[in-house]
Amino acid sequence: SAVISQKPSRDICQRGTSLTIQCQVDSQVTMMFWYRQQPGQSLTLIATANQGSEATYESGFVIDKFPISRPNLTFSTLTVSNMSPEDSSIYLCSVFPTGGEAFFGQGTRLTVV
Amino acid sequence: GENVEQHPSTLSVQEGDSAVIKCTYSDSASNYFPWYKQELGKGPQLIIDIRSNVGEKKDQRIAVTLNKTAKHFSLHITETQPEDSAVYFCARGSSGNTPLVFGKGTRLSVIA
Numbered sequence: 001s002a003v004i005s006q007k008p009s010r011d012i013c014q015r016g017t018s019l020t021i022q023c024q025v026d027s028q029v030t031m032m033f034w035y036r037q038q039p040g041q042s043l044t045l046i047a048t049a050n051q052g053s054e055a056t057y058e059s060g061f062v063i064d065k066f067p068i069s070r071p072n073l074t075f076s077t078l079t080v081s082n083m084s085p086e087d088s089s090i091y092l093c094s095v096f097p098t099g100g101e102a103f104f105g106q107g108t109r110l111t112v113v
Numbered sequence: 114g115e116n117v118e119q120h121p122s123t124l125s126v127q128e129g130d131s132a133v134i135k136c137t138y139s140d141s142a143s144n145y146f147p148w149y150k151q152e153l154g155k156g157p158q159l160i161i162d163i164r165s166n167v168g169e170k171k172d173q174r175i176a177v178t179l180n181k182t183a184k185h186f187s188l189h190i191t192e193t194q195p196e197d198s199a200v201y202f203c204a205r206g207s208s209g210n211t212p213l214v215f216g217k218g219t220r221l222s223v224i225a
Contacts, residue, residue: 006156031210042202043157043215092156098209102147107156 002027002095006105013083013112020079021108023093028073030097034066037090037107046091049076083112115140119203119216126193127224134219136203137185145206146179146186147213152199160201161188193223 003026013019023032031050035043046066047055055068069077080087088111096102118137126132136146144165149157163170163177163186170177174193179186190197200220204213 029210033212042217043213045212048212090156094213096206096209096211096213100209101159101162102145102204102206102213103159104149104156109154 001101002029002097002103004093004095004103004105006093006108008108009106010109011111013110015084015112017083018079018081019083019108019110020077021091021093022077023075023105025074025095027097029095030073031095032070032076033094033096034068034076034078035092035094035104037092039089043092046078080110083110085112088112115214117203117205117214117216119219121219122217123220123222125222125224128193128195130193132188132190132193132197132221132223134188134201134203134221135185136187136205136216137183138205138214139184140205140207140214141184142207143205144208145213146177147204147206148175148177148188149202149204150199151202151218157202190221193221195223195225197221198223 005024034046037043045058046061047057049055049068049070051070067079090107092107093105147162150160151157174191176189200218202218203216206213
């Protein structure tokens with residue numbers, strides 16, 4: 001099973017600022033997935049990050065707002081840019097290697113004030 | 114991807130009773146069906162999963178059943194305990210390296 005370290009675990013940010021969330025995996029994985037979980041809701045996929053290429057974003061999410069880096073096969077970052085209170089959510093990274101199980105990081109609880 | 118329908122949205126059971134949560138899907142390519150438990154302030158924790166080549170899988174008090182023909186799968190928790198209280202999510206996936214699609218979640222309350 002993969003172990004994912006995600007940080008920060010929580011943050012309170014001023015509107016208009018940006019926050020970068022990091023995820024480190026203890027094994028090499030081809031794809032990493034970033035999800036958003038709004039209060040009381042289920043998980044919604046933001047984008048898929050593949051090492052060496054630009055991330056693929058889902059409908060309703062754009063690169064300017066959620067830039068993603070994937071510099072190697074064990075690490076990825078998600079930035080939430082120009083934040084507003086509507087961005088207050090839990091952000092989660094996930095891996096699902098071929099033939100393996102799908103695991104999540106501990107999540108980043110973001111509050112924008 | 115196509116949605117996963119999860120029912121019920123809330124479930125209250127007496128301690129010691131069983132709890133059953135059901136999910137249905139429509140994408141025939143789905144072959145991986147995990148269940149996650151999410152406690153307040155934490156990320157989803159994988160508790161059990163099943164692949165389409167089996168119909169049932171059990172791990173102590175937790176079991177998952179899959180009916181691929183009818184396209185539904187269920188989580189069964191027996192002898193429930195207060196610490197089972199959490200939000201449970203089902204999900205479906207196809208091959209690895211593709212994202213999961215989640216149900217809307219079930220808030221389970223086990224009453225002592």
